[in-house]
Amino acid sequence: MNKLGRITLVILVVCAALFGGTVELQKSQGYTQANTLTLYNWGDYIDPALVKKFERQTGYHVSIETFDSNEAMYTKIKQGGTAYDLAVPSEYMIEKMRKANLLKPIDHHRLTGYQNIGTNFLNQPFDPGNRYSLPYFWGTLGIIYNDQLVKKPVTHWADLWSPDYRGQLMVVDSARDMMAVGLISNGRSVNSTNPVVLKAAKDKLDQMAPNVKAIVADEIKMYMVQNEASVAVTWSGEAAEMLANNPHLHYVIPAEGSNLWFDNLVIPKTAKHEKAAYAFLNFMLTPKNAAQNAAYIGYSTPNIPAKSLLPKSTRTNPGYYPSQKVLNRLQVYSDLSPTTVGLYNDLFLEFKMQH
Amino acid sequence: MKKVKWQNVWLVGIFILLYAPIFYLIFYSFSSGDNMNGFRSFTWANYQALFVDKRMIEIVLQTLLIAILSSLCATIVGTFGALGIYETKHRRVRNMVLALNNILMVSPDVIIGASFLIFFTFLGLGLGFGSVLLSHIAFSIPIVVLMILPKLNEMRPALVDAARDLGATDWQVLSKVILPYISSGIFAGFFMAFTYSLDDFAVTFFVTGNGFETLSVEIYSRARQGISLEINALSALMFVFSLILVAGYYLLNQRNQAQKARRKRKAGA
Amino acid sequence: MRKKQWLYYLPYILWIILFVLAPVALIVYQSFFDINGQATLANYATYFQSGTYLKMTLNSLWYAFLITLITLLFSYPTAYWLHQTKHKQLWLLLIILPTWINLLLKAYAFIGIFSQDGAINHFLGWFGIGPQQILFTNFSFLVVATYIEIPFMILPIFNSLEELNPSLVNASRDLGASNWQTFTKVILPLTMAGVKAGIQAIFIPSLSLFMLTRLIGGNRVITLGTAIEEHFLTTMNWGMGSTIGVVLIVAMGLIMLMTGEQKAKKKVTNK
Numbered sequence: 001m002n003k004l005g006r007i008t009l010v011i012l013v014v015c016a017a018l019f020g021g022t023v024e025l026q027k028s029q030g031y032t033q034a035n036t037l038t039l040y041n042w043g044d045y046i047d048p049a050l051v052k053k054f055e056r057q058t059g060y061h062v063s064i065e066t067f068d069s070n071e072a073m074y075t076k077i078k079q080g081g082t083a084y085d086l087a088v089p090s091e092y093m094i095e096k097m098r099k100a101n102l103l104k105p106i107d108h109h110r111l112t113g114y115q116n117i118g119t120n121f122l123n124q125p126f127d128p129g130n131r132y133s134l135p136y137f138w139g140t141l142g143i144i145y146n147d148q149l150v151k152k153p154v155t156h157w158a159d160l161w162s163p164d165y166r167g168q169l170m171v172v173d174s175a176r177d178m179m180a181v182g183l184i185s186n187g188r189s190v191n192s193t194n195p196v197v198l199k200a201a202k203d204k205l206d207q208m209a210p211n212v213k214a215i216v217a218d219e220i221k222m223y224m225v226q227n228e229a230s231v232a233v234t235w236s237g238e239a240a241e242m243l244a245n246n247p248h249l250h251y252v253i254p255a256e257g258s259n260l261w262f263d264n265l266v267i268p269k270t271a272k273h274e275k276a277a278y279a280f281l282n283f284m285l286t287p288k289n290a291a292q293n294a295a296y297i298g299y300s301t302p303n304i305p306a307k308s309l310l311p312k313s314t315r316t317n318p319g320y321y322p323s324q325k326v327l328n329r330l331q332v333y334s335d336l337s338p339t340t341v342g343l344y345n346d347l348f349l350e351f352k353m354q355h
Numbered sequence: 356m357k358k359v360k361w362q363n364v365w366l367v368g369i370f371i372l373l374y375a376p377i378f379y380l381i382f383y384s385f386s387s388g389d390n391m392n393g394f395r396s397f398t399w400a401n402y403q404a405l406f407v408d409k410r411m412i413e414i415v416l417q418t419l420l421i422a423i424l425s426s427l428c429a430t431i432v433g434t435f436g437a438l439g440i441y442e443t444k445h446r447r448v449r450n451m452v453l454a455l456n457n458i459l460m461v462s463p464d465v466i467i468g469a470s471f472l473i474f475f476t477f478l479g480l481g482l483g484f485g486s487v488l489l490s491h492i493a494f495s496i497p498i499v500v501l502m503i504l505p506k507l508n509e510m511r512p513a514l515v516d517a518a519r520d521l522g523a524t525d526w527q528v529l530s531k532v533i534l535p536y537i538s539s540g541i542f543a544g545f546f547m548a549f550t551y552s553l554d555d556f557a558v559t560f561f562v563t564g565n566g567f568e569t570l571s572v573e574i575y576s577r578a579r580q581g582i583s584l585e586i587n588a589l590s591a592l593m594f595v596f597s598l599i600l601v602a603g604y605y606l607l608n609q610r611n612q613a614q615k616a617r618r619k620r621k622a623g624a
Numbered sequence: 625m626r627k628k629q630w631l632y633y634l635p636y637i638l639w640i641i642l643f644v645l646a647p648v649a650l651i652v653y654q655s656f657f658d659i660n661g662q663a664t665l666a667n668y669a670t671y672f673q674s675g676t677y678l679k680m681t682l683n684s685l686w687y688a689f690l691i692t693l694i695t696l697l698f699s700y701p702t703a704y705w706l707h708q709t710k711h712k713q714l715w716l717l718l719i720i721l722p723t724w725i726n727l728l729l730k731a732y733a734f735i736g737i738f739s740q741d742g743a744i745n746h747f748l749g750w751f752g753i754g755p756q757q758i759l760f761t762n763f764s765f766l767v768v769a770t771y772i773e774i775p776f777m778i779l780p781i782f783n784s785l786e787e788l789n790p791s792l793v794n795a796s797r798d799l800g801a802s803n804w805q806t807f808t809k810v811i812l813p814l815t816m817a818g819v820k821a822g823i824q825a826i827f828i829p830s831l832s833l834f835m836l837t838r839l840i841g842g843n844r845v846i847t848l849g850t851a852i853e854e855h856f857l858t859t860m861n862w863g864m865g866s867t868i869g870v871v872l873i874v875a876m877g878l879i880m881l882m883t884g885e886q887k888a889k890k891k892v893t894n895k
Contacts, residue, residue, distance in 0.1 A: 004534055004541065011427050018420040025413040038566065043576030044583070063566045064410075066576035071857045072560065079472050081482040082564035173838055175858060214760040214842025218578045219735065222390060226739045228759065241581060245389060338659040338860070345859040349851065350676055352843050362705035366715075369702050372771065373722045376733035379743070380725065383736075391736045436636030454877045455644050457824065462651075463832040463849045465856045466869045470647035493643035496636070501824060502780065505817040509787045539786055543779050550723045550775075574726050582732065590725050597724055605714045 029061065036061045037276035040073060040084040040268075047296035054283050060276045077102055077268050085271040086280060091262040092176075094133050095126040095335035103132040104267040110278045113285030120324075121262065121302035124332055133264035134281055135302035137294070139236035140330060141177055141259040142319065148248045149230030157185045157254045160231065161208050169211040170220055170232040175348035176333060178205060180259050181233060190259055190331045193340045202347040209355045224249060235261065236320055240298035243319075251319035253326055260330035262302075377594060384587035391587070401588035411573075411589065417484075418553065418570040425491035426548035432492070433499025433548075434541055438533070440500065441507040456497045464557030467494060472561040482564030490562045491552045498551060499544035506540035507533075648873065655866040659859070667867035677851070677868070684847040688830035691769045692823055698770065699777035699822065704811075706778070707785040716782055723775050731839045734768050735759065738840075760842030768840045769833060777822035784818025785811075828876055848872060 039046070043066040051062050065084070067073040070093040076082060078100065089097060097103050108114060111134075121135045145154045151164065160169060160181070171178055180190040182201030192198060213229050221238050223229055225245045234242075239251035265284065267277050283289055290306035300320045301307055307315050315321055322330075336344070379391070384402070388395040405411060436456070443449045459467060471493070475486045510533070518532045534541070556571040563572060574586055658664045671677045706715050722730075737743045738758040745755045758764050788811065796806040832849030843850070848868050855865030 002530060002535070004538060008427065011423055015420060015424050015427075018416050018423070022413055022416045022420065025409055025416065029409055029413075036566075043573065043578065044581075065564070065566065065568060066573060067560070068576040068578065069857050071860055074860075075469065075472070076561070076564070079476045081472075081476045081480070081486075170842075173843060175854075214844070216838055216842055218581075219732075219839055221581055222732070222735060223739070223759075225390065226736075226741050228739050228741075342659045342859050342861050342864075345854060345861075346676075349846075349854065353676060353679065353846055355843070362701075362708070365701060366705055366709070369698070369774075370718070373719065373774070376730045376737065376771075377722055377725055379733040379736060380729055391732060393741075432635045432639060435632045436639070439633035439636055452640070455640050457828070457876060458644050458648060458873055460825070460828055462647075462869055462873065463834070463852045465834075465853050466651060466865065467647065469856055469862065470650045471643075473650060474642075474646060493639060496639055496643075498825065501821050502783070505780065505784060505821050506787065508817060509784075539783055543783055546720055547776070547779065550720065553724050554727055556728075571726060571728075574728055578728065582729070586726075586729065590729055594721070594725060597721055601714070601717045601721060605711070605717065608713075 035059065035273075035276070036063050037273055037280055038063045038065065038083060038085050039280070040065050040067060040077075040082075040087040042066065042088060042263075043068065045088065045263075045297060047293050050289055050293055050296070053289070054280065057283070058276070058279050060273075060279065062280075074102075077270060080270060083270050083272045084268050085273045085277045087266050087268050088136055088263050089133075089266060091124065091126045091264070092333040092335045094262075094264055094266060097266065097268075098127065098132050099335065102269050104269055104271060104274075105131050106134065106267060106281070107278075111285065112282050113287075116285055116287055116290075116303045116305050118302055118304045120327055124262065125334055126262075126332065127264070133266045134285070136263045136265045136284070137237065137297065137299035138260065138262045138302050139300050139320075140253050140322070141180065141233070141235055141261070142239065142251055142253040143231060144224060144234055144239050144242060144249055144251045145231045146224065146227060146229075146246070146248050147250060149227065153250065153252070154231055155252055155255060157181055157256055160211065160233070161185075162211075165211045165231055167211065167213050168230045169208070170214050170216060170223060170229040171212055172220060172234055173215045173217045173352075175345045177235075177259065178233070178348055178351070179344050180331075180333075181205070184254075184256055184258065191334050191336065193336060195343060198343055198347055202351055205351050206354055209351070212355045215352055215355065237297070237299040240320060244298065253319065253322055253330075255329075257329035257331065260327070260332050262332070263299075377590075380587050381591040381594065384584055384591045386584060388584070390581060390584070401584045402592075404583075404585045405588045405592070408585065411585070414568050414570055414573055415589065415593070417567060421484075421487055421491055421569060422549050422552040425488055425552050426495055426545050428488075428492045429495035429548045430499050430541060430545045433496045433544055434503055434534075434537075436496065437500045437503035437507060437537075438529075440504060456500050458497075459494050460497050460501075464555065468558040468561030471558060475562060482562055483567045486562040486564070487559055487567060487569070490558050491555065494555070494558060495548035495551050498547045499541075502544035502547060503537055503540040506537040510536050651866045651869050651873075654862050655870050657863040659861045659863060664863075667864050670864065671867055671871065680846055680848060680851060681871075683845065684831045684849075687766075687769075687833075687845055687847065688827050690766060691773060691830045692827045694766060694770045695773045695777045695826055696819065696822065699774055700781055700819070702774075703778045703781035703785060703818075707782060712782075716779070719778050720775050723772075727772065728835070728839075730772075731768065731836060734764075734771075734840060738764050759840065760844055762841075762845065765836065765841035765845055768836055769830065772836070773826045773830070776825050780821035780825065781815060781818040784815040784821075788814050831872060 037060045039062055041064055046064070051064070054060070055062055067076065070090050073087060073089060074093060074097065077084065077087065077097070094103070117135055121138055122130050127133045143154050143160070147153070149168070179198065179201055182205040183190050183192055183197070185204055186197070186201055188197050188201065192201070216223065218238070220232055220234050221242050224232050224242050236251060243249050243251060265281060267274065271277055284293070285303065287303055287305035287309060290301050290303035291309035294301035294306060294310060307321065318326070383391045383394065385397050385399075386394045387398040387400060440449060440452050443452065471490050475482060480486055514532060514536070515528055518528045523531065554571065556575050559569050560572050560575070563569070574582060577583070577586070655667055656663055656665065658666055706712055706719070709715055739745070740755045740757070744758060748756060792810055792814070793806060796810045801809065831847065832852065833847050834849035834853045837843060837845050837847055837850050852865045852868050855861045855868070
């Protein structure tokens with residue numbers, strides 16, 4: 001036999017060994033089709049210890065698959081070919097999925113501990129009466145600054161336009177969020193659909209361009225910790241982790257108001273193990289579990305008794321648990337028509353090309 | 356007195372550049388901090404966390420399985436494809452096929468992934484190992500063809516004709532003359548396919564499902580929460596492992612060749 | 625005899641039909657639908673009429689050209705000298721090895737190296753040079769993009785050098801050619817196939833780079849890939865995304881056909 005043939009054989013043997021290895025591992029983890037709950041989640045968005053606890057308590061096995069954007073997740077669930085029992089979309093996506101008939105209604109009689117969720121976080125316009133979703137985490141959009149690099153605390157959106165911060169600003173690569181900054185600064189709703197209003201918001205953003213150092217995504221966290229920029233626009237959840245790693249950072253929700261966002265648990269139409277899904281929902285509604293998860297992830301929990309279990313420094317921090325007065329000024333994104341979403345993105349793309 | 360060879364300086368420089376980020380990653384896999392910013396103190400904790408993370412080990416095995424198997428299949432299909440293109444005398448057809456071959460290389464991953472997803476669900480294929488394997492084979496084939504074709508073009512047709520004249524069958528011509536001649540291209544193709552497969556995120560993301568996941572998908576979706584140093588530890592291990600593999604393969608090859616040379620000498624004597 | 629050969633090519637032909645022609649047909653089909661699912665030619669009109677996309681196309685072409693050029697400048701000498709070393713196969717494998725580490729992780733490592741508080745700025749600090757802004761510059765973007773692509777260029781060039789018949793080089797030297805003449809008149813022309821393969825493997829994918837443009841370039845450089853990514857994953861305007869994809873595919877086809885014709889002409893004149 002020649003050399004190529006021999007090598008092919010070796011490769012096949014290696015493949016067989018690898019295959020055997022995965023099968024062995026799956027067995028040792030107790031995978032079977034019947035008792036597996038498939039959770040479709042953002043990467044590293046649940047405390048692994050909590051998953052183990054759930055498995056021990058209920059006997060179900062949890063298989064976690066991950067996604068990195070709402071839209072990508074939507075595509076996967078819409079196309080089918082998968083069987084996710086639970087997913088964690090953000091608010092506007094829940095509305096979109098609801099309209100596209102991709103979700104199963106949640107039977108509130110099968111829930112225990114629903115009353116633990118604060119009323120601020122229930123019955124939102126994206127899901128009236130929470131027929132399809134249960135809040136998992138929530139947060140805000142705000143400004144984070146480094147007290148070593150700025151002269152005075154940043155408290156208003158308008159500060160972002162200050163010439164003091166020329167080339168100092170880092171913003172999120174998200175059309176909806178950055179347009180929201182422009183819209184709020186112009187005193188408009190974050191759900192505006194009027195093209196004239198949107199154009200004005202974009203013109204407002206363009207004036208910010210000289211200040212913008214970079215338009216980035218999740219990496220903002222790392223950059224801010226490394227003192228790469230002095231001011232950034234980001235989400236509260238991201239901020240929590242940055243603050244933990246750099247004591248000079250501060251997170252503020254600008255006084256003019258901002259966006260309030262949710263990541264909620266939903267049961268997709270494709271779910272095969274409803275019983276397991278409800279067991280999981282109830283498990284996560286338990287204050288002790290919700291608190292453990294919040295402590296691990298660092299995002300704000302909507303579970304009121306769980307919040308009181310968190311350390312005092314966390315639950316009194318106005319960045320993560322703002323007062324009712326601030327909460328009242330926050331606006332939630334609603335699902336816009338495709339044409340409007342397109343307009344938001346085109347305008348933001350033009351802004352990006354400018355900077 | 357030894358003259359400093361500039362070419363060696365250049366090569367050393369290139370290797371330093373290529374390996375700098377990797378050593379940086381490995382360095383931080385021993386840090387007790389949360390991220391690659393400021394080394395805290397030395398620890399093995401990231402490695403310990405990795406070894407008890409069964410799900411992660413499973414993902415690694417799945418990733419390797421897909422990478423090796425898909426590049427093997429892609430190399431076989433691609434080799435015959437390249438032969439087919441080579442033997443096509445009609446220039447128009449040849450250019451046409453080559454253009455088709457390259458389409459998957461120019462199309463951004465997101466488009467490929469989305470269209471493969473639509474295609475698989477249209478066929479009613481469940482997403483998982485099979486769909487990922489098929490997709491990886493599919494996007495690796497063009498690079499294999501591109502690696503082999505120049506070799507074929509350099510091969511003198513006289514070589515094949517001579518073999519035929521000596522009474523070799525088609526299969527013999529292929530296995531005794533052509534394949535050995537282009538074998539370095541085949542290896543290059545295999546390695547490139549392997550690399551593409553390991554690196555791919557977007558296509559895999561769209562076509563995976565039902566508990567099957569690869570390392571890239573896992574790493575990318577962890578970006579929102581910040582990538583833990585456990586991943587650094589994993590990369591360090593994989594790097595060292597492949598280093599040992601490469602060195603071992605090379606040594607084995609050297610010894611074989613030395614043995615062959617000795618045998619030849621004996622036979623000659 | 626001829627019939628049997630068909631069997632060998634069958635998998636490849638099947639692959640072309642199922643995984644190339646079918647997806648391309650799907651992309652072309654989608655490009656005629658707007659965001660609301662209405663059949664239209666508007667996507668093409670937008671592409672060619674709004675300055676944004678044309679500017680982006682030029683941008684992408686320019687950066688892809690730069691990346692390919694820089695990669696080639698680094699790769700050719702490396703492949704050439706690597707080829708002359710003793711354990712060349714081992715070194716070649718070691719060139720490919722870094723590509724097996726996840727791209728995102730390597731990008732994060734580069735962020736660490738280039739950042740204000742990173743390795744390079746520490747190094748510069750020893751010479752009394754204050755922290756420089758390296759990240760989010762065209763320089764850092766080009767460095768990282770080149771870094772990623774270098775192995776993909778070295779490999780084909782190295783392979784074509786392997787194929788080069790050493791007696792040709794010796795003959796050239798015996799005939800009194802200088803090293804430089806030997807290189808430009810013999811070695812370079814005979815390794816053009818490898819260079820071409822390398823360029824094909826780099827230029828075209830560089831047009832649609834996306835993640836690095838954000839991570840390292842801070843979205844200073846916006847390529848067609850960024851726009852496609854956004855249309856598929858954020859706007860969910862698959863029609864517009866597909867339109868850009870179609871433009872890319874057509875451009876590639878044109879380039880391929882052009883280089884193919886040239887080859888044909890050259891051969892005729894040579895003979």
